[in-house]
Amino acid sequence: MTNRRNRLLVAPLLALLALLVFAAPASASGESVGSCIAEKLGELIEESHGDLEEVLHELHVDASIGDHFEKKCIEAPSPILPETNEIIWGGSAFLILFVLMVKKGFPAVRGAMDARAEKIRSDLDAAEQARVDAQSVQSDYEARLADAKTEASRLIDEARVAADQLKGDLADRAETDISEMRERAAAGLESERAQAIADLRAEVAGIALGAAERVVHASLDAEVQGRLIDAYIDEVAGTDG
Amino acid sequence: MADPRVAGYAEALFAVAAAEGDLSVVEDELFGFAQALRSDDDLGSTLADRALPMARRLQVVEDLLGARASAVTTALVSMVVGAGRAAELPAIVDAMLERSAASRNKAVATVRSAVDLTADQRERLAAAINTRTGREVEVRVVIDPSVLGGVVTEIGDDIIDGSVRRRLNQLRESFR
Numbered sequence: 001m002t003n004r005r006n007r008l009l010v011a012p013l014l015a016l017l018a019l020l021v022f023a024a025p026a027s028a029s030g031e032s033v034g035s036c037i038a039e040k041l042g043e044l045i046e047e048s049h050g051d052l053e054e055v056l057h058e059l060h061v062d063a064s065i066g067d068h069f070e071k072k073c074i075e076a077p078s079p080i081l082p083e084t085n086e087i088i089w090g091g092s093a094f095l096i097l098f099v100l101m102v103k104k105g106f107p108a109v110r111g112a113m114d115a116r117a118e119k120i121r122s123d124l125d126a127a128e129q130a131r132v133d134a135q136s137v138q139s140d141y142e143a144r145l146a147d148a149k150t151e152a153s154r155l156i157d158e159a160r161v162a163a164d165q166l167k168g169d170l171a172d173r174a175e176t177d178i179s180e181m182r183e184r185a186a187a188g189l190e191s192e193r194a195q196a197i198a199d200l201r202a203e204v205a206g207i208a209l210g211a212a213e214r215v216v217h218a219s220l221d222a223e224v225q226g227r228l229i230d231a232y233i234d235e236v237a238g239t240d241g
Numbered sequence: 242m243a244d245p246r247v248a249g250y251a252e253a254l255f256a257v258a259a260a261e262g263d264l265s266v267v268e269d270e271l272f273g274f275a276q277a278l279r280s281d282d283d284l285g286s287t288l289a290d291r292a293l294p295m296a297r298r299l300q301v302v303e304d305l306l307g308a309r310a311s312a313v314t315t316a317l318v319s320m321v322v323g324a325g326r327a328a329e330l331p332a333i334v335d336a337m338l339e340r341s342a343a344s345r346n347k348a349v350a351t352v353r354s355a356v357d358l359t360a361d362q363r364e365r366l367a368a369a370i371n372t373r374t375g376r377e378v379e380v381r382v383v384i385d386p387s388v389l390g391g392v393v394t395e396i397g398d399d400i401i402d403g404s405v406r407r408r409l410n411q412l413r414e415s416f417r
Contacts, residue, residue, distance in 0.1 A: 236369040236394070236401055
């Protein structure tokens, strides 16, 4: 980059130097206004045979001589066609400058332009790549967002299904529990009723047996005891009929 | 007679009683004392209480049997109690009676009744048992008011229950 900038600065400096260098010989080789006036003045002096007083007098009196000097010395030969030496020097300078520009400046400019174009192209490519990347990221983000929405929807559906299932299970379990409680209550009632009947029967039996035992005990006098023993002996002997 | 220790003591009691020549009396007295131990838990626990001095326990035996039983019976009971086997004394006496009856080729029939049996009833019952089981037995009567009436006879593992108590129990079962 720095090299390319240096080339761009050197090219116009070379052109300016060439202009200055070759301009001086061009003006020196041509006939200047002073020398022209001096030459005309010399010719005028020779015509007056060296009489300066006459020359000065003519210069003051005859204003046309001054005009003559101006016309002869100051007026450009042609407004379109320059002097030959200027054409030579100018053309040479132009050629040299042109060659320098073609050899040095133009490649530098073209290199700078190419580099600039390459940089712009690279920037464009980078921008395009960035755009593509951004689109990819956006697409990925949108895809993820869609996946997230789908997943969320799926989770909601699953939660709803699970809730419905749980609701149904709880209802079934509650129904089962109620049924079992009813059965247990019925069984308990039946068991309690049976137990109450058994207890009542046992109590009645106990009362009856206690009364019977008391009656039997009261009736078991010595005679009865003796008969019972005799009956037992006969039973053991197998002679009780 | 599963316990060798009980069998050993029974054999010793039988040998001493037989040697002293008054076996029948000693058997009756030992049987009576064993029934008293079975019916009186306090007496049994007192004689078996190792916390009491041995002299005190032997004094109890002497007080109970000294004036009512023979010297041989008192000495045999004192020997068992002094050996610290008062809790096993009823089983030892049963085994001794069986051993003695076996020496006469008989078995022991333990008869429980609310009242005592007469001698005639004992003989007829022994004959009836012989008729039924084919075994000669010696009848030992235990007065047990819980029988209420009738008789319960035990010969070894065999039981012939003709008591009023059994009939009342049958009646109780029929109510259930």
